[in-house]
Amino acid sequence: MSVQTPSTLQKLALQALLRDEALAMSSLVEVPFLLFPALFKEAFAGRVKKLIKAMVATWTFPCLPVGALMKSPNLETLQAVLDGIDMRLTRESHPRCLMIPLESLSITHYQISQSDLDSFSCCQSLFQLKHLEMKGVVLQVLDVRPLRGFLEKVVKTLETLNLQGCRMKDSQLNVLLPSLIQCSQLTKINFYSNDFFMPILKNLLQHTAIWSKMNVEQYPAPLECYDECAQVSVERFAQLCQDLMDTLRAIRQPKSLSFATRECHKCGECCVYGKRARLCFCWR
Numbered sequence: 485m486s487v488q489t490p491s492t493l494q495k496l497a498l499q500a501l502l503r504d505e506a507l508a509m510s511s512l513v514e515v516p517f518l519l520f521p522a523l524f525k526e527a528f529a530g531r532v533k534k535l536i537k538a539m540v541a542t543w544t545f546p547c548l549p550v551g552a553l554m555k556s557p558n559l560e561t562l563q564a565v566l567d568g569i570d571m572r573l574t575r576e577s578h579p580r581c582l583m584i585p586l587e588s589l590s591i592t593h594y595q596i597s598q599s600d601l602d603s604f605s606c607c608q609s610l611f612q613l614k615h616l617e618m619k620g621v622v623l624q625v626l627d628v629r630p631l632r633g634f635l636e637k638v639v640k641t642l643e644t645l646n647l648q649g650c651r652m653k654d655s656q657l658n659v660l661l662p663s664l665i666q667c668s669q670l671t672k673i674n675f676y677s678n679d680f681f682m683p684i685l686k687n688l689l690q691h692t693a694i695w696s697k698m699n700v701e702q703y704p705a706p707l708e709c710y711d712e713c714a715q716v717s718v719e720r721f722a723q724l725c726q727d728l729m730d731t732l733r734a735i736r737q738p739k740s741l742s743f744a745t746r747e748c749h750k751c752g753e754c755c756v757y758g759k760r761a762r763l764c765f766c767w768r
């Protein structure tokens with residue numbers, strides 16, 4: 485008889501449970517609190533959609549780490565998560581219900597579709613969200629109006645917003661701007677690796693007086709910093725970033741403010757302009 489380690493036994497028990505989806509769903513209430521995330525991980529890996537939906541609907545942790553689990557993007561799995569979030573809404577509308585709205589949502593490096601973005605923005609149980617991370621979720625060709633609508637709902641709760649690597653253009657930031665600048669609770673924002681020109685960045689910074697709680701803010705260096713071969717012009721980079729810094733300092737005192745270029749084609753590093761400027765390896 486072989487001896488199994490407890491973690492292997494736990495994994496085998498979870499996998500056995502997953503083989504019978506109906507049984508797994510009926511015994512959800514009996515799953516020990518601490519095993520819940522492990523079961524969710526297995527359900528996600530096995531793409532057991534009904535169970536994923538049921539688990540999201542009864543999720544009691546403040547964070548739902550969907551992005552970290554989505555190693556190979558799958559629309560049906562994401563849809564199951566969104567359906568689960570919607571189910572929560574129905575339950576929350578009943579009294580003496582103990583469900584809590586989600587505080588944190590992280591979707592990273594996922595090719596989101598327009599319909600994904602539309603449904604995500606309509607989930608009322610996300611309307612008290614404090615932390616939204618969409619790092620590496622490419623929004624370049626999407627209509628971001630649903631995201632603006634969503635931001636409007638969380639202006640009083642949202643504390644951190646990570647839109648790094650979303651590859652948004654000026655027109656998209658312009659769409660988000662009206663609700664973004666009303667998010668009065670923001671303490672941390674990351675816009676690195678988006679494609680904005682100087683005027684829109686300046687316009688954004690000039691309208692952020694309300695961000696008095698801001699601790700860390702990270703913006704992309706304006707596109708004017710690159711020459712026609714997409715190489716950083718160091719002089720322009722320093723001059724334009726300083727200009728943006730002065731713009732912001734004229735309306736409030738930033739605690740930690742930095743601007744970063746895209747990753748250099750040659751060395752893979754970024755040039756960062758902040759309290760301490762740092763150039764990519766090619767310039768050192």
Ligand SMILES: [Zn+2]
Pocket residue numbers: 748749750751752753764765766767
């Ligand atoms: Zn370099």
